Amino acid sequence: MFDDRSPIYRQIAERITADVLNGVLLADEQVMSTTQYATYYRINPATAAKAFQQLVDEGVLYKRRGVGMFVSPDAPAALRARRRESFFGDVVDPMVAEARAIGIPLGEIVKRIEQSMNEDVR
Amino acid sequence: MTRARVDAEGTVPPVTVDVEVRQLRLSYGRTVALDDLSLSLPGGRVYGLLGRNGAGKTSLLSVLAGFRRASAGEVLVSGEPVFENSRITRQVCLIRESGDVGDGDDRVKETLDIARHLRPSWDAEYARRLVDRFGVPLDRKVKDLSRGQRSALGIVVGLASRTPLLMFDEAHLGLDAPSREAFQEELIAEVGASPRTVVVSTHLIEEQAPLFEEVLILDRGRLVVQEETDTLLARGTTVTGHAAAVETFTAGMTTLGERRLGRTVEVTVFGDLDDADRVRAGQAGLDLTPMALQDLFIHLTDPDVHRTDPDGGPR
Amino acid sequence: MSRFRHWAVARLLFSTHLPFLVLLWVPVAVLLTAAAGVVAVVGTVNHSVWDIAVPILRWFALGYGAYLTTRMLPLCIAHGRTRREFMIQSSCFVAALTGVLGALLALGYLLEKGVYGLAGWRQQLADERLFDAPDQFWLIALCYWVLLLLWTTVGAFLGAGFTGADEGWGVIALLPAVVLAILASVATGINGLPFVSRLLGESSLGLPIGMLSCLAGYAVGLAITWGLVREIPVRTRTS
Incomplete structure (x- = not known):
């Protein structure tokens, strides 16, 4: 568990x-x-x-x-704010490091993100 | 940090009993079961007592319950000696795996009736509920019960005795998984309702570990470790990686064990690792994983490991 | 209720053991009367069947004494009672229990007298008895009381001796056990050990000296029991 x-x-x-x-x-x-x-x-x-x-x-x-x-x-708002603060450190930075280690160009990642943005719009 | 526990809900916990053991020695003839054992258990907590077979768990609990007289040393509950002190013994209940509370030819309901007579704190209504929950047949003779049912009867007697000091020695032997879960739930509900000093000795370490606030490890009659479960768990780490890198990293640390698979080495270290250590391990490409309590226990009571010095390489 | 908490062991024994043991008397009485009937059909009844049969009960007393120290005592300790509590309360209970049983056995002699009288049988008692007529109720009750009291005590310390921390004490305890058992038999003349009666002859101690020496023997028996029980461990049972 x-x-x-x-x-x-x-x-x-x-x-x-x-x-x-x-x-x-x-x-x-x-x-x-x-x-x-x-x-x-x-x-x-x-x-x-x-x-x-x-x-x-x-x-x-x-x-x-x-x-x-x-x-x-005020807990929900405060927690969300705290999560937002740590988002780049906790999620994005390690992803970038991993991408570099295995040789994925950052441009490809940006492309993927843009893709999901378009899906969101639709 | 103060040891007194304040409930998160802000209720005031009732008075609980402390256990104090000083230089305890217990020998059976020439066999020494416990030797120069000292420990103190502040009241209102749940303790896990671990040890290999023959480590002295049953001996220790038997002395704490006044089942045996200590050969030397002091055994105090609430500051008073236990042995032949009825004021204390009526607050103490020990359920041993051997089933001291039921006689062969007595029926289950007669066994419960005896407990009702002898225990001032007996809760007959609770006993009924527990007997129902564990499915112990009231009309059956104790000697005709299955292994699991007999263990369940012991657990019923222990819980319904409602004593401030409650001890279970391998009391779950032969119980099936659902019954063991039921036992855990009842125990949690009991200590949740009113803090109690509880000592549970077990071989089912991983299953029962979440119940323990503190863990005590006995080895050959001596106390090896007494520590809060979380703290203890944080201290055991397995370092895995390339042999040379592992050797460099663990130099100077207390190592408990080592396993090799080709060029990969897995070393268990005991002690707190700080952030610098973790960074160092990451740079060296080493994998750090926390140890499970059971593995930690096995290493800490390994008869071979104790003889090696921390810096020693493979034997 | 809390007033009696200190006497929990005695309460337990009085409420569960006493009724059981007393009720045993009824089937025993019926069985022995039936036995007399059978004897009457086959031949002639010229001895008290009750007088022949009930002395066997002291072996039962011996077993019950051993049961008290080997089973009841560990049970009481497991439920948070001390050895001292058990010793004091169980001794009081045993004294009372054997007193009641002594009276019931004496009553048996009386009832048998009635039955035999109606049937026209002869109720001959054994020669060596301290009492010599079935209607000496109090004397008979007294004899059986001290007999059962001593034998229960002997059973208690033998049980404790053989299951305590050191079984060697059990062997050593055999000596006082034999002495006390013979003392009770000789003093009351309720004797099932033929070689002993041949050795010592008929009850020769007389009433006052016999009873006093039995009570002294009882005190010795209690002392031995306490000596063996006061630090007795609750053993880990292997089952």
């Missing part, structure tokens, strides 16, 4: 983040409890709690004492 590359709590945090980005979780919506997450993924509740804590620190979730965790109202 989980890959071995990063701690489980971080993978859960990433999954919740993805849900917020995709609109599966809406602003000010309550998230499932740590125990529910823990039971679902069959992990220690403390691990789930750690993921939640990380998301609170990042401002994605906020805590209502005695009620539970909720999605921050």
Whole structure:
């Protein structure tokens, strides 16, 4: 269920983040409890709690004492902005490096991108 | 970082019991099962106890539960000695694979009834639900149960005892996969509802590892590792690549094992790698992969590896 | 309810073992009456069948004592009870249990007297008994009480001796076991070991000395049991 590359709590945090980005979780919506997450993924509740804590620190979730965790109202926008910032570093730069390594001219990549732009228009 | 756990939902966790073991020694006649073992388990966490057969897991748990008296050293739960201390033993439950809680000719429901009599914290209603969930036939004699059903009965007794210190020693033996999942779910629900100190010894390392906050590895009666599961996992790395490059890269590191396939070498190193190391590996064309807990465990308890010095080449 | 929590072991034994063991008395009584009937058909009844048969129960007591220390004790420890709790509470239970059984056995003599009287059979008791008439209810009950009490205790420490940390103690415990078992038989005259009666003759201790030495023997038996049980491990069972 989980890959071995990063701690489980971080993978859960990433999954919740993805849900917020995709609109599966809406602003000010309550998230499932740590125990529910823990039971679902069959992990220690403390691990789930750690993921939640990380998301609170990042401002994605906020805590209502005695009620539970909720999605921050500005989280979807903030996350999208953050993703946009890191997009070129995370996605484009490695793609360019890979293309260079295996000998694909950058012009071809640009052509491919223009192609999909045209498809979008149609 | 403070050890006290604050629930993400902001609820205040109830008081939990700590375990403290100092210079514990346990011998059976001339055989030494545990030797100069010291460890401390802060309350409210789930611990995984790993070790090869005969490493002393059952011995340690038996002493923690007051099943045996330590030959030397101290065993404290909530700061008090365990052995023959009824105030403590009633807060402790150990379920061993051998099934101490059910007698051959007793029926399952009689076994549960005995537990109800003897355990002040027994939750009969929960026991009923668990028996249902695990499909243990109430009217059958314990000796007529299948291996898996007997293990399930042990798990039912352990969970329904609802003690602050709960220990399972290979309690899942013979359980089928769905029942093992059910066991995990129940355990998670239990510690989620109210933090408990739980120790689980197991050989099914990969399957159970996500449950453990901390991992303890015993080897030949001694504690080899006690570490948070995430931290421990981050420490084991497999370096794969061209023999010469791997040798240069791993020089000075603690290596746990080595495998060769032609010119390709795979070396396991133990210790934190920083970003500079990762960059260096990338430049040398080496592949770094995190180790699974099971592989890490195998290497850390390998009787041959301990004798090699970190810088030593192939033996 | 929490007031009785400290006596959980005793409560368990009283609520499950006592009724079971007491109810065993009914089939035994019916069976022995039937046996007497069979004897009457074949020949003539000129001995108390009850008096011949029930002394065998001390072997049952021996087995029950061993069961207590080899099975019940580990079970109690596994459920968070201490050896001390078990020792104190099970001893009280055994004293009460054997008392009840002694009374039931004495009652058996009385009932048999009634049945034999109606049938016109002769209810002859064995010569060596400390009691000599079936209607000496209290004396008979007392005799069976100390007999079963001692034999249960012997069974308990033998069981603990042979399953404890060191089986060697079991062998050593055989000596006091034999002494206490013979003491009980000699003192009460309830004797199934022919060579012993030939060796020691009929019950020669008399009532006061016999009973006092049995109680002293019981104290010794308890001390031996505690010595063997106080650090007994719960073994890993291989099954």
